[in-house]
Amino acid sequence: MAVKYKAVKMNSPLKKEGKSEKYYPRVANRQKRTLRDVxxxxxxxxxxxxxxxxxxLEAFTSQIPYFLKDNCSVELGDLGTFSLHISGEGVDDPEQINASKIKSVKMAFRPSTRIKEDLIKVDFRKIKK
Incomplete structure (x- = not known):
């Protein structure tokens, strides 16, 4: 088992280096697995x-949004934690903040320490073009 990657030319975020394009590693040939596969x-x-x-798994999938909308984060033991994050329009006075200032809602996932440690051990294989 190995994660395949390739070199991808992208604009460098650091323009000071002179050259505006550099090659960066990116995951390649990723396959999708379904709920049924799992x-x-x-x-x-x-x-x-x-x-x-x-x-x-279907019941589990339907319950995550339920708890998130009930202002909860959902901790799943050694898997990690799901939580909601919002961003919005800035204002000068905290009294001006209301729900209409919220512009986006995102679900975030923070993997557990065990998952993070396991992913450190990943093998990488470079693919040819």
Whole structure:
């Protein structure tokens, strides 16, 4: 198992270096896995059927927004934490802040320490063009 990457030419954020374009590593040939793929993998490594796992994962998926909209962050043990973040228009007086000043709502995920440590051990393989 390895993460494949390639060199991609991009504008350098540091214009002081003279050259405006540099090559940066970017993940390549990423494949998408579905909820069913995850359920089948869990089923292979447990006593649960694929159908049971799909049911639990579908229910789980529907509950995350419920808790986030109830002003909660959702901590999932060794997986990590989901939370909502908002951004909006700045004003001079805190009394002017109201819901109409909120311009975007995003869900964030912060992986647990265990997940972060596991991802440090990833193998990388460069692909050819």
């Amino acid at each position: 359920a089948e993998r869990i089923s292979e490594t447990s006593t649960f059927s694929t159908t049971d796992v799909i049911g639990v």
